[in-house]
Structure formats: C-alpha cells, structure tokens
Amino acid sequence: MTKIITISREFGSGGRELGKRLADELGFEYYDREIIDKVAEESQMDAGYVENVLNGNFSVSFPVTFGRTFFYTDVLQQNATNLIVAEQKIIKALAEKGNDMVIVGRSADILLKDYKPLNIFVYSDMESKIKRCRWRAPKNEQLSDRELAKKITQVDVGRSKQRKLLTDSDWGKKESYHLCINTTGQNIKNLVLPLAEFAKHYF
Numbered sequence: 001m002t003k004i005i006t007i008s009r010e011f012g013s014g015g016r017e018l019g020k021r022l023a024d025e026l027g028f029e030y031y032d033r034e035i036i037d038k039v040a041e042e043s044q045m046d047a048g049y050v051e052n053v054l055n056g057n058f059s060v061s062f063p064v065t066f067g068r069t070f071f072y073t074d075v076l077q078q079n080a081t082n083l084i085v086a087e088q089k090i091i092k093a094l095a096e097k098g099n100d101m102v103i104v105g106r107s108a109d110i111l112l113k114d115y116k117p118l119n120i121f122v123y124s125d126m127e128s129k130i131k132r133c134r135w136r137a138p139k140n141e142q143l144s145d146r147e148l149a150k151k152i153t154q155v156d157v158g159r160s161k162q163r164k165l166l167t168d169s170d171w172g173k174k175e176s177y178h179l180c181i182n183t184t185g186q187n188i189k190n191l192v193l194p195l196a197e198f199a200k201h202y203f
Helices: 015-026 033-043 047-054 069-096 126-136 145-164 188-202
Strands: 004-009 029-031 101-104 118-123 179-182
Touching (some): 004 015, 015 029, 015 101, 015 188, 033 047, 033 069, 069 101, 118 188
Parallel strands (some): 004 101, 004 118, 118 179
C-alpha cells in the first residue's frame, strides 16, 4: 500500500517546512507548490492567479456600474471550477503512481482518503505565525502586525472554504485528523524525528 502523509496547516504555522523536512527524513516524495505550477502549466494561466483561486479566493466582485458584470463573474467562477477539477486530477494521478509521498495542503486528506493517509494538522498562535511570516517575507514587504494577522486569517478562511467544497468535516478541527501539532515556540527541525517515528508506527 502506498504510504501517504497529508499536511493541512494554518498559514504561517510552519506546516510547509515540516512537511518538506519530514519527506526528506522518510525518503518520501514531496508535493506542494509543484501542484500549483502543474495546474498553471496545463491551464496556461498565471501561477499567481491559480494559487489565489486554489487557496479559496474564488469569489470576485465588480462595481455595480461595471459592464456585463454577470457575464464576467460567471466566466471567472467557471475558471475556478476548472482549476479545482484540474488540481484534483493531478493529486489523484500522483497517488496512482504508487510512490510514498508527503503532500501539503490542497485538501489531499479528503481526495486521497481511499489510500488511508496519515493526516496531520499544523497550527500555532497568531504571534508565532506573524513572526514566521516576517521571516519568510520579501524584503520589500512592509505590513504591520495587524495587516499580517488579517492576511493570515483571510488565507485560512479560504482554505476552510475550499475544504467545504469536498466534505462536511471541518478544517482545523481535531476530529478531522490523526495528529494535530502546535508549533508555537517550537523549532521545526526538532519535531521531525519524533513525527517520523509516529508515521512509521502508523503505517
């Protein structure tokens, strides 16, 4: 049976780093941004736009005076639907290859449930998420703590919305996962070995 670990995470919690380090430790393949790039390539759309849509930001509003508003809104919503379907096909195709893997985000725990993956949720307090976002941010990004907190919340709301398209189980609720990890005040590197041991026992 293919061994699959899915990492769902709050924005800024370090879930991406944890997923990559865990994959390296276990010798598993790792997928995250690669999925977005593949969807963008196949759809011939800008990767930034694709990422925005696949992160749940697929509602677009226009001023009332904008010409043919409903037409353009329908087109954008159809684009969002097409991108989500393309993403799901890519994720399932990766699993069908039979290679052990860690996949971050993308509601993979739901899409690949027949493979009985180990489903992990990573979270932390807002202060830690803001610090981690600042550490990863481009040098020219000048956001206040309040603006960063708002951005973090918006991304997480989008992830929750995307999950609701696939399942009634709640994003971020402990009942939806096998293991929830609080990275508040933690060095991600120090979590990898015990998590790898947990994964070995799970499989």
